[in-house]
Amino acid sequence: MENTFKQIIINKTPRFEVIQDTINCDNNTQDFYYIRKPNAVSVIVVANGLIGLLKIKRHLVPTISYEIIGGRIEKNENSLLAAKRELLEEVGILAEDITLISETYPLPSVTTEKVYIYVAKVKNIESIKIESHEGIIEFQFYTKNQVLELIRDLNVNCSIDAYALLFYFTFISDEGEKHL
DSSP, X not given: OEEEEEEEEEEEOSSOEEEEEEEEETTEXXXXXXXXXXXXXXXXXXXXXXXXXXXXXXXXXXXXXXXXXXXXXXXXXXXXXHHHHHHHHHHOOOOSEEEEEEEEOSOTTTBOOXXXXXXXXXXXXXXXXXXXXXXXXXXXXXXXXXXXXXXXXXXXXXXXXXXXXXHIIIIISTTSOOOO
């Protein structure tokens, strides 16, 4: 049986906190360190069977990467509202046809973050406009095979995005068998 009997915030930033829990597990006391951060959303944009990806340069990644839309859930916001907000902020999409397809903990031994994965089906791609911030270079649509090549060739550097896209292709898309 595990009990936390002491918790200390070691460092606090605008994006996360580093926590130290002192736990008692089977009469053995040990310290456990982790990052507490807000939950997040990832949104796969689908239009006419094509997948929309951001081409982006991240400060911590030495190469150009391809990502789906995403961001953290703000206070007083649920995951659906966050997904809609991120779509509007990053590519100017007002999505009505948006569905939760999965939830995952990307690094459960390191962080408390939970990511909610959505699919947004859009019809009017002419209205898409990218907000040039956070290293975003462009937003473009790709076929399933092109996306799989980007994943295979290690150009989708975010593991959550790779998971979300593979989950979508395997279980959700019209080509998948809808196993859920």
